[in-house]
Each structure stands twice: as structure tokens, then as C-alpha cells.
Amino acid sequence: MAAGNSSAEFTEKEIMDLRLTGKRVLVTGGASGIGDAIVRTFAAEGAVPVSVDIDAAKLERQRGELHAVGAESFSIVADLATQGGIDAVVAEGRSIFGSAPDVIVNNVGTGRLRTIEETSDEEFHRTLELNLFAMVRICKAFLPAMRENGGGSVVTVTSDLSRQPEDSITDYAASKAAVASVAKSLARLYAPTIRVNCVAPGPIYTPFWSDENYGWQKTVEDAYDKQGDAALQALIDDRGIPMARMGRPEEVGAAVAFLASDVSAFTTGATLGVDGGSIRALF
């Protein structure tokens, strides 16, 4: 199969009628990459996304584009790696959805292609602050109120690396494994009122890869001594992804929307892989 990984054309998926109309959906890290696709998927389903990100300019552009097509949406600028940032989301969210949104999508995360030898304790801690503690703090801030309100759904974006680590990006994989564990604990704590599930993407073509300043593509190009799509395809082949391509952000968005909706009303504590078949272990 041809690479085509980096073309990343945004093909809108058909809407599935997930009965999400009017639902207020908080999406962390919503301004770019997978988060952006999640926000747009919910908007297409008729929900009202509340996109939270540290990048004010990207949020502004996203909101403008959504409003131009008649979709209602909100944005909140916040540094989700800090308790202060979470407090800001709670404060600003009050005027948008009251005490809690109908759906929370914990998506924000960061990761660098580096081995544990190249990762300082401080860097490891910073990864945990954003990838783990943002999710923990958001859930602590909103789930008691969500239960009071009668229910809701939480979807957390983890990674196939949480189940099947590689030899690098160790701090990222560990943070995602921790998040997956917290999600199951919360699924037990808040059942039967709130459903809590995870989506575990495989490699998805986003600014994580393409960004010219910090994107992984450069590292991959150096590692395989190849350029562009050829380098990414070498990585995909190396990892043995059966579908032999990277995933697209909207493919993750579709799974998140499905698990957020009442169409999956009997699913809680589950993880759905969106990974082209990368998981080799049975469970």
C-alpha cells in the first residue's frame, strides 16, 4: 500500500447519527491534531464542542472555521499541565455548560521520540503533568458534578503504546498506561451513572509528526536515512502495523464520538484500539 501518510487530507466521515445533538463536549488539547479532528467530529454530529488548548491562535482559527459553517462551539485557553489551568477551565466552563459538561474527552498529551537514557527526571515529570495529571485533575474537577447532573460519558485518548511499549518514548507510554488504569478505576467508581472508556490510537499522522520544530518525522528520517513518506513507511513496516499505513485523525474522532454517545450505552471500562491492527497480545 502506498505511503500517503503525510498527505493527511481531511476527509470528513459520514455522520452516523449518534444522537449527540446539543451535547456540551469538553475536549482537552482540542486545537490541533487528533484533538482538532475530535472537535470537528462532534461539531459535525451536532454537538457543541468546548475546545481547550494552550494555543490561543489555533483555537481562534478553529472556532472561526466552525462558526463559518454554522457550528456552535466554544474555546478556552488554558495550560492543562497546571492546576491553575484546570481551575480556569472550571471557571470559564461555568458560563458554557454550568457545573459539568455532558461529555469529557481527555485528549491532551505530549511525547518525544527519545529513550529513557535521554529523558531526565524533570522531563519525565513534565510528561506526567500533562498526559496523566491533566486527566486526573479534569476528572476530579467535573465528575462529581457530572454525577449530580444525572450522568455523562468520559472518553480518554491513550495509545497502543500503553499496552505494547516500544524501546523509546518510554515516558509517554508509561503516562498512557497510567491514564488507562485511572480510567478503569473511575469507570468502577462512577458506574452506573457515568461511563468511562478509552480509545487507544496507533500511529496517527498529526503535528506530533509533521511539525518542523518538534515533529517526530525528522527523527524518523534520520533514523531510517529516508525522507518524507518513505521514512514514515519504513517506520510503519518496522513496527509491523498490519494495515501498513498511519491512521488519520478523523478515524480516531469517529471512535471517540461512538464511545461518547448513547449508542455505546452498555460499554464502560473498555479500551477500543484504533491502531491498524498493531496490538499483538490477546488482551
Next chain:
Amino acid sequence: MTNAAPSVLVTGATGGIGRETAQRFVREGHRVAIADIRQDAVDALAEELRTEFPGADVLPLELDQSSVPSVEAAAEAVRGWSGQLTTLAVVAGVLQSEGVPVTRLPVEEFQRVHAVNLTGPFILAKHFIPLIPTDGTGSIVMVASYWGREAHPLYAAYCTSKAGVISLVQVLAGELAEDGIRVNSVAPGNTNTQMHQKHLRDEAAELGITFEEMRDKHWSTIPMRYAGEPHVISDAIFFLASDQASYITGATLDVNGGVVMS
């Protein structure tokens, strides 16, 4: 309905989950082959579907998925009917007749359960894969069970057959990815079918309590506090078969109200 409409085969189509699955695909405009062990039952379901959805293209098939000749005949019938098969939905399964330790579980019973629950999906895949399109629209969805995710003493035949389905799905996903065919399964928890209600009635009779008492006692052990209606399983099957799941393969989606969090 045109000949270009996607086609699906649903095995176990007259059971609680199968019936809901067949209806879901018909409602979404698919041509649906409905297969089950009794011809009169599939004929009756076909009539129901044609009445409820006028113009629906429904093919009733008598099928024992544990039998090679029966599956071969069904594959021929489907080839003649639609020429290809967009989605193979393997829903049929049997329960172990009673819970007994391995030392008392007859080999014949172990083999009977495996023949339908694991050999059946294997035979179906073997004979229907050649009919599945390789343009990225084709997929296989199998019904596993949360008992395939966790061990239940006294049910060696059933548990291992369903764990086998989860493994078969991963093997097939790896084999068929280069043909653009996705393979996934749904692992139901307690589903409020006639099979489940009969189980509750039997247990209630054994314990000398009412059906309602037995149901409440059983459902209180489920984190979501109820048994899912059959449509929760068919909704998941339909999602995994759809273009919405285009990067999902080798996955088993738990739809179990939280009884197992794998």
C-alpha cells in the same frame, strides 16, 4: 435497494442478538442474508423483515456453521444472490449445557461447543473470505463473550471457545490487512435475550426465589446495574463494520456494562 448495496451475512440470525443485527443492517439499506439452524425460523424472520421494511432484499438460509458442506452451500447461495459479501457477521453460538469441572465435562460436550463457537467461525471465514471485496469496504465481525476475556470455573468448553474467537480475530486481522479487509469482534456481557431470561428463571427456580428477585440479585453485580438490550451489541457490530471504523482491525470491543475491564 440496488445491486450496488452492501451485503451482509448474519449467522444466528433468529436469536436475540442476531435478529437485532439483521434488522439494523436492513434498516441501513444493506442486503441481508439471514442464516440459522432452522429453515422455518429464518423463513419466518425473512417475512417479518420484508413486512417491516418493504423492498428489503433478504435471503433466508438454513445453516449449521459447524458443518463444512452446510457452509459451502451457504457460500454458493450467497455468491448466486449478491456475487460478493461486504460484511460477514458471525453471531451464532451455543452455551455449555451445564457447569461441571473438567473431570466431569464430557469430551463430546467440549467438542460440540467448540464446533459451533470456534470451528464454525473458522469454517465461515475460510469459505466466505473469497467473497469479501478487497477495496477497503469489506470486514468480518464476530461475537465473542466476556467469558472469553476471563475464566469461569466449570465452563471450560465455553470460555475457551470464546477466547479462541478473540485470537482468531487477531490472526485473521493480520492475514487480511493487506487485502483491506478488517476483522474485529464484540464481546458482550449479560445481554437481555430470551437465553438470558431463561437462565434467570432457571436459577430463580433452583434458589426458590422470584424471577424479579433473581434478576435484581444478578444485575446488582453488573457495574451498569442492568443487562444490555440486544441492540447494544448490534450497534457495536454495525459500528465496527462501518467506514467509521476504517483504522480498527484485530480489536475486540467490550460491551458488557463494566463486568470485565480488559
